[in-house]
Amino acid sequence: MEKTVRKAQRRQHSSWSFYQLRQFIQYKADLAGIPVMLVDPKNTSRTCIQCGYVAKENRSLRDNFCCRACGYVDLADKLAAENIRRDAVN
Ligand SMILES: [Zn+2]
Numbered sequence: 543m544e545k546t547v548r549k550a551q552r553r554q555h556s557s558w559s560f561y562q563l564r565q566f567i568q569y570k571a572d573l574a575g576i577p578v579m580l581v582d583p584k585n586t587s588r589t590c591i592q593c594g595y596v597a598k599e600n601r602s603l604r605d606n607f608c609c610r611a612c613g614y615v616d617l618a619d620k621l622a623a624e625n626i627r628r629d630a631v632n
Contacts, residue, residue: 579630586629587622590614 564580571578587607589596595611602608607618 581626581629583622583626586625587618589621589625591616591621591624591628 568578585596588598588600590600590607590609590612592614593609593612595609597610599610600607601618605618607616607621608614
């Protein structure tokens with residue numbers, strides 16, 4: 543079912559499902575004794591894991607990452623996951 547939401551309410555409306563997902567993950571992780579760390583997702587798919595260069599142009603194609611500074615190439619989703627892991631560990 544599609545819902546119409548006013549522009550001012552869009553952020554709050556779309557954020558709710560992520561909040562609920564986070565609650566589910568936290569609940570399951572607590573049961574299993576696994577720590578959950580929150581990581582800011584900003585630029586995780588635009589940041590080169592090799593040299594740290596951040597640019598929108600690193601993602602000229604949706605699924606592929608190609609660093610404009612050092613030429614590192616990877617799958618965009620895999621690279622984002624590695625950046626999230628790195629940020630969680632650091
Ligand atoms: Zn690079």
